[in-house]
Amino acid sequence: MPESNSSAKLTVITGPSGVGKGSLVKELLQIHQDLWLSVSATTRPPRDGEIDGRDYFFLSSKEFSRIETSGGLLEWAEFAGNKYGTPLKPVKEKLQEGKQVLLEIELEGARKIKKNFPESFHIFLAPPSMEELEKRIRGRGTDNEDSIIRRLKRAKEELDAQYEFDAIVINQELIRTRQEVEQIMNLEQ
Numbered sequence: 001m002p003e004s005n006s007s008a009k010l011t012v013i014t015g016p017s018g019v020g021k022g023s024l025v026k027e028l029l030q031i032h033q034d035l036w037l038s039v040s041a042t043t044r045p046p047r048d049g050e051i052d053g054r055d056y057f058f059l060s061s062k063e064f065s066r067i068e069t070s071g072g073l074l075e076w077a078e079f080a081g082n083k084y085g086t087p088l089k090p091v092k093e094k095l096q097e098g099k100q101v102l103l104e105i106e107l108e109g110a111r112k113i114k115k116n117f118p119e120s121f122h123i124f125l126a127p128p129s130m131e132e133l134e135k136r137i138r139g140r141g142t143d144n145e146d147s148i149i150r151r152l153k154r155a156k157e158e159l160d161a162q163y164e165f166d167a168i169v170i171n172q173e174l175i176r177t178r179q180e181v182e183q184i185m186n187l188e189q
């Protein structure tokens with residue numbers, strides 16, 4: 001397992017829904033202006049407070065399929081009944097500009113990126129336990145029971161796959177997690 005990814009320009013943060021990927025990425029972006037986070041497209045409806053173009057590009061199934069079939073996505077996957085994908089063009093542009101690009105995506109997408117971009121670096125964010133993960137998913141109050149059950153079932157599969165990735169970070173406490181990730185990514189602290 002590599003100790004750092006100093007040369008990687010494309011970093012993928014993956015891990016089960018509810019583990020805290022979003023909060024981690026938000027912290028990293030606030031502190032490190034040279035990082036750029038890809039905004040994904042999704043068919044999931046917006047949650048309260050989510051803004052189109054900032055949190056996601058919220059698309060209909062038809063719009064999503066049109067972009068996908070025209071080769072506009074770097075990767076995409078189905079998750080808990082909705083589709084999610086990474087728009088290709090902005091990622092390509094940012095990489096050409098020399099920016100360090102971050103993707104915050106689920107397991108299948110991360111696997112596709114790993115296969116197609118072997119030089120990318122993948123961090124798996126793991127919860128301290130399944131009980132804690134369930135508490136976090138329920139605690140954020142954003143999903144209905146059906147979605148919670150799907151997400152927890154999927155979380156077990158995702159946790160089984162954690163050893164496929166370059167680094168595993170257990171998200172016990174956000175500040176410590178952020179510091180660990182900064183070290184792994186060779187970001188100035």
Ligand code: 5GP
Nearest residue numbers: 017040076077079084085086104105106109
């Ligand atoms: P949520 O509905 O909670 O925002 O996201 C559900 C899952 O989809 C999360 O694990 C999130 O990381 C993942 N996700 C978000 N955007 C993308 C994407 O562009 N591609 C893939 N494969 N997964 C994504």
